[in-house]
């Protein structure tokens with residue numbers, strides 16, 4: 731069943747609501763388990779959420795922050811999602827959190843993904859709260875249409891894992907090699923929030939939700955009963 735879409739009138743109220751959900755869930759995990767793990771996306775959508783979340787009143791020294799996907803570039807690159815997280819989220823009170831990168835300078839992207847898989851497994855192998863963005867081609871994390879790793883990333887019966895994603899051929903996305911968590915990481919998460927801005931993405935979401943779970947990430951999340959909350963604002 732397609733999840734309900736919660737609508738907010740402005741980017742400010744939208745970002746406040748998403749940051750509040752992550753704060754609530756991460757704070758509760760810190761109280762219950764003495765630790766919390768949050769994973770978020772890169773891209774242009776999450777910055778207003780991260781700026782608010784940075785001020786949240788949680789035991790940040792007990793929180794690990796990681797990414798749902800990363801471009802295979804060092805932090806000095808403007809394309810680095812680690813750089814975005816460090817510049818916008820890990821500031822103020824949130825600077826006390828521990829950051830777990832998906833990128834490390836390895837010989838291949840697959841080797842870097844294996845190193846990241848190990849680091850996430852050591853951190854508990856499960857996320858308390860996840861924020862996702864979605865591209866206008868329907869991708870979440872680095873689960874791109876036409877990618878040779880798509881089917882593996884979307885296989886619900888595998889263990890939570892991190893995989894290397896090659897860059898697309900003949901102009902297909904992604905333009906850079908990527909590192910991505912798989913669907914089972916989203917299935918195991920405590921709470922998964924999909925933050926969408928603008929009418930075009932709402933239409934993509936509504937179309938993709940009715941798609942094929944074997945090849946369309948939004949349909950795959952719904953079929954796999956990921957605890958998904960869709961939070962949308964028309965404002966861009």
Ligand SMILES: O=C(O)[C@H](O)[C@@H](O)[C@H](O)[C@H](O)COP(=O)(O)O
Pocket residue numbers: 770771772773774775776798799800801811862863864865866869870871872
């Ligand atoms: O590194 C990334 O690109 C992301 O983690 C990716 O999955 C992102 O959420 C979508 O591409 C949406 O990107 P925008 O927010 O820029 O539209």
